[in-house]
Amino acid sequence: MTLEAFLADRNLLALKTNSAALGKGLFRREVTIPLHTSGLVFHSDGNLALLTEGRKVDGDFEIVLAKNGTIVLELMFPDLRSSDSFPVSATVRIAVSIDTRRIDVFKDFVASLFTFPGTLSTRDVKTFLAPELKRVLSELISASPAEQLHRKDLSRDVDGRLAPTLERLFFGQGLRYEKLVDSSFLSVDFESRQKADAQRRENEHRLSEERDDKERQLRRFLGFLEDPQVKGILETLPDDRIKGLILAELLRDKNASITAEELIRKSARHGEEVVQAILESLQKLMGATPVPSHAQVVAESAERIFVAAGSTVYEVRPGEPEPAEHRFPEALRSVRFSATLLGGSKRAVYVLSPSGQVLGYPLPGAKDPRGGVNAIASGGPYLFATHSEYGLARWRAAEPGAPGELLYSDLTLRNKTTRAVQISGDRIFFATGSEVYASSLHDGSNPVRFGSDPPSTVTCLVVCGSALFAGTEDGSIWGWDAAEPDRPSLVARKKERIVTLRLAKIGGIPHLFYSTRDLAVRARALGLNLEIAYESGGASVDFLDAASDLVCASDSSGRKLLVWKSTAPARPDIEVDIWRQAGKPILDLWMKKVPSPTS
Amino acid sequence: MLDKIKRMFGIKEVPDVVLPLYRGAKSKQEALILLKEALRRDESRRRRAMQDLEVFHQMEDELLEEGKQEMTENRRLMLARRIKEIRGKAQALNNRIDTIYNKRIQVFTQHIESLQTAVEIEAEPVPDSKTMEEMAIQAKKMVEDLDKSAELAVGISTNPENAQIDEEEREIMREMERRADVEIEKEEPKIEKEAPKKVQEKPKVEPKAREAPKKVEEPPESEIIYEE
């Protein structure tokens, strides 16, 4: 490396050479220290000299030439982490210089940093600096969240930390820290998150505005319903469908005003299509909660109510004072009616045949479980049952006594609970853990998973046609369109676990009934933010079932069966003291329904 | 000249301090000059002597302080002797100031004031330069003679130190002890007896009558344990 090349290269800071390499002429080796440099001269007799620019030196010597003035170094550290774990990239530019003012300090530079022949470059200095610089910046960054770092000017703080650190680092090394030129901190992940949050807030704001708008429309709609003139006119109309038609028209037209002549003029269409039209309009106002189609939730009337208490199923018929009793071989945990009366016990499913014979279908294995069969379904030639300690079991109805077969063990064994088996159409649905599965009734193909987010253990399930709803331990009610298992919708969120879910049509509108062990059974009009509370009069309610005309529930102590008229939610119409007869608590109930005449 | 002075001051004899000056002066103005010069010199001497006195006092204080802290008898004796020596010199200097400088300055001042007035009033013509020069030379010689006399008069005899402790040294050592005692007394804190505090009796608390526990209905037994 020639002297000229060294001086011209901005990246080179110091050069080691000797009189032989630098000297001119045969006999005299005299060198002038170049401009803007200083030289530390090691004479052959052992003496040392510091020479500034313009001074001459001759004889035999080794020399270290160092450039005077400030050098700016830029260092980047891309892999630091903020206190909230965002990756942060830090870039600092610092000004340093080689301290050539004193001979002993210049000597330190040569002895510690420039220990190799040739040249010392900016890269060598950066390599020396980098570990300590990184440590300081890492401490600074890890103590703050990304919000306080990303694109913030922290020069004062950085300089405050760097100055004493670099002073100590440079001491004895022949370097001097001049100042921090600038620093910057960037977190791409944080920036993305910010943008996403901003987008989300914007969406929420937009949705909120839309909701407000819909609410205003709904209030307007309700206002119509409360309007004395509208009420008066509606009461005069004999046909509910006409009423629905008029209301639908009102909903569609925001600016419509109401007169009697208009009401009569608009009464042109009939049928439940009018009500459905209202419902659909309202649902469009309120949002996209999946709703079973009109044809799938039919209006039904309650024929009988079966109540399982101990090893007896009590059959309560509206209008009859005393319930009938059906005895089973052992205590029952669940009861269903599907052509015949079905009861689920600890280790078996029992079927009460029309002739009065009780047929048993045992669960496989010799376990002594703590719980019992929590749901039973009958479809085709099979009987199905769910038991949390067994999973999903299946029997051939024609083969009583044979132990059941456990299905989908790979799914059920990894969860603590398996519940709520039911059949809808040609599909079987059941819940295990926090997931709901649906599978074909016939071919045992891989079940389709319906999951929620965040997941919570499913406690109950109701399926109707194209929609299914699940209640969870954390008080959520999720709904899916059966064709879109990956798109759950949150129907409601309560503070307590959901005990039971049922679907029934009340006033022509499908309602989702649920209980959370509070003091009422609640019925939410699907697609609407409207609920009816069937008040228990002070007792918390547990299991429930509902039809279009009646709603029934057991109290949490399991002593009583409460029955309401669907149109009179204020208090139970009937209370049946099961405990008085059974001496055992109600562990399940089931309503046998028949299609309503109006459906 | 002397007669004029006597008449002017209304005195029979001129004080010895100023006599040589008047004898050497041919006129009042000349006398005034000589007097002022003599006053200035004596004031300068007195000033220097008082500064030196201050040095003696300061050193005496320091040595007394040191003696207060010294534990060994020998060392304290040495300090006492030193202080005695210092006091002796200080006393001599004090005497010098009182008996020589203060007196002379007082006399010079009086005569200067009076002569000043007289000169101003009379405004006598100034003698010729030759006369004044002769007067100045004589005055100077007289002043020097006067100083030597004063020194001879004031001389202090220095007797050899007695190896035995004398009363003054003993007194100085007692003074050191007293200073030390005063310091110790100042440092002792006062301890006051605190009045005993009254112990408050705790108020009697009667136990509340326990309420009869309410009967709680036990839940019905179940043969099947619910799933959690």
Added chain:
Amino acid sequence: MVNSRVYRKAEPEPVDRKTALVREEGFLERFTGNINNTPAIFNPLDGKFYDASVRNRVMRTLDDRSQDVKVLIRKHAERDLMKTYEEMPKNPGVVFEIWHQQMFANRQLRVVAAAASTSPTEEMIRRGSSANPARPEDLKRVVDLVASQEGVFYYIGAFSTTGWTEPCRQLLVGGNYLVALSDVAHGAWRTTFAPDARWRSSMRLFDLATDEEKIEAIRAFARRQTFALLMDELTEDYVYEELGYPIPVIREAFEVIASEDRFVRLETAEVPYRLIRVYG
């Protein structure tokens, strides 16, 4: 007259870093100046004088003890390390080797004149100043550093920026070395020599002050000794004990003082001469 003079223990004044550095640099500068003005140096081992001109003289610095200072600064200083280092005395040392070229033989080292400074480094770093004088082990360290060869005679000037303890005066003489103990006392350069005939004229190497400076130092000293003056104790012996200057220089200074101050007179009736107070 029994001398009742009480020798009070003087509390040493703390010396701050900057002052120590100035003293140390001044010491080496004066020593180097003295070397340059010395044409020849006596070698007591063979009784000969050797040419001390540049031609026969090699200057070396002693092992860099500034590294020790840096280590201590790094250990004790929390900030401003370089500033502290720049202010600190660095215990430098310089050695002048006097070589002699013999006929038909190589050059040989004959005599060495060396000077080294020492300071209480750690305390100066931590507190900024120190009043601790150097101890015999500090002096021994300097001597061991310099006097490394047999057959060579060493004149060693040992300087302490904060003075020397009394026992150091017992270590000034060796088989092949003599030590001149230097410090600053009463604001003046002071050098103590052990009485040894081998010194000869080499004492001049460590005579750090010119005569004019000595006289000025004595005048300054006398100005601060009013009490001694009043007690007739400001004698040339006293000044020699405190400043180490030769008696003739002290007498010359006394004459100057007496001529300048009409309240001071030089009493020469008996030896030692002294300055006394007069009011005439």
